[in-house]
Amino acid sequence: MQTVIITGGTDGLGKGLALHYLRQGAHVIAVGSTAAKGQALLTEADTIPAGRAGFIRSDLTSVTASQELAERLAQDHPVVDKLILCAQRYRLLGDRATTPEGFEHSFALAYLSRFVLSHGLHDALRAARRPVIMNVGTPGVPLGRIHWDDPQLTRAYSGTKATLQSFRANDLLGVAFGVLHADSGISYIGYNPGVVSTGMPQSLPQPLRAATKALFAMFAASVPKATAPMTALLDDPPAEPFTAYWQKRRLPLNGRAFDRQDALRLHHLTRELIPH
Numbered sequence: 001m002q003t004v005i006i007t008g009g010t011d012g013l014g015k016g017l018a019l020h021y022l023r024q025g026a027h028v029i030a031v032g033s034t035a036a037k038g039q040a041l042l043t044e045a046d047t048i049p050a051g052r053a054g055f056i057r058s059d060l061t062s063v064t065a066s067q068e069l070a071e072r073l074a075q076d077h078p079v080v081d082k083l084i085l086c087a088q089r090y091r092l093l094g095d096r097a098t099t100p101e102g103f104e105h106s107f108a109l110a111y112l113s114r115f116v117l118s119h120g121l122h123d124a125l126r127a128a129r130r131p132v133i134m135n136v137g138t139p140g141v142p143l144g145r146i147h148w149d150d151p152q153l154t155r156a157y158s159g160t161k162a163t164l165q166s167f168r169a170n171d172l173l174g175v176a177f178g179v180l181h182a183d184s185g186i187s188y189i190g191y192n193p194g195v196v197s198t199g200m201p202q203s204l205p206q207p208l209r210a211a212t213k214a215l216f217a218m219f220a221a222s223v224p225k226a227t228a229p230m231t232a233l234l235d236d237p238p239a240e241p242f243t244a245y246w247q248k249r250r251l252p253l254n255g256r257a258f259d260r261q262d263a264l265r266l267h268h269l270t271r272e273l274i275p276h
């Protein structure tokens with residue numbers, strides 16, 4: 001029985017992937033911050049006799065919670081076949097928000113939690129036959145950058161800037177992971193699903209919520225359609241330590257977004273930022 005861990009596995013793309021792998025007979029552990037969404041997934045999973053479902057409630061804006069989660073998962077699951085990173089909550093508008101640990105919100109949730117879980121589950125993944133990490137974000141989008149002099153954006157904050165920075169940080173996370181764990185056999189995939197109709201607009205303030213819902217109604221793919229190429233990749237991951245995809249299209253790893261020096265620089269900066 002495969003073990004599949006999905007952050008953000010209680011809604012949108014993550015939930016679609018959770019249900020898919022349950023139907024395939026996997027042991028799926030979904031992580032989310034809302035107990036009711038986790039319970040809803042477990043209730044739905046009860047109708048699928050093939051797989052085994054678990055839910056862990058964790059607020060991944062907290063680095064400590066992410067570290068505790070990684071430790072718990074590694075202890076309970078010495079072999080992890082797939083780690084899928086989907087947890088996200090956009091804060092495109094409004095004032096800068098920090099977590100109780102003092103990190104800017106998007107940096108903490110969208111980037112630091114993925115950093116901690118990717119590296120924290122390395123040994124358990126390495127023990128699997130064809131281990132894969134899929135970091136779901138926006139590789140290939142030429143927007144945003146790392147603000148090296150002020151990554152917490154204390155001086156010139158905007159929600160869009162913070163969100164885009166977290167996306168670019170995840171591109172570099174994948175590059176660095178591939179360099180640092182080149183011989184691990186783990187396939188790290190940065191994946192852009194395109195526009196998909198998910199629960200994402202729910203957390204946006206009005207009028208952005210209505211505008212995004214209207215956009216989704218016109219252009220967005222359904223979750224089952226969007227997850228089909230994802231599961232194809234997850235089940236037959238590339239041999240290279242790091243690859244990036246926009247749906248089925250493999251992206252060239254050139255350009256600043258995938259720069260190896262930047263990736264290692266961000267890796268070391270992140271290691272200094274987070275408590276050990």
Ligand SMILES: NC(=O)c1ccc[n+]([C@@H]2O[C@H](COP(=O)([O-])OP(=O)(O)OC[C@H]3O[C@@H](n4cnc5c(N)ncnc54)[C@H](OP(=O)(O)O)[C@@H]3O)[C@@H](O)[C@H]2O)c1
Nearest residue numbers: 008010011012013032033034060087088195196198199200
């Ligand atoms: N949808 C798109 O068009 C699109 C396009 C490009 C990229 N993506 C990427 O795809 C990924 C999945 O997006 P989606 O659209 O499927 O999102 P979604 O439907 O909004 O689901 C987000 C998931 O993240 C969880 N989450 C949010 N805050 C959390 C926290 N603090 N701690 C733990 N879990 C948390 C949510 O559960 P709770 O609410 O219970 O916390 C939920 O399960 C994201 O990385 C997104 O950037 C999506």
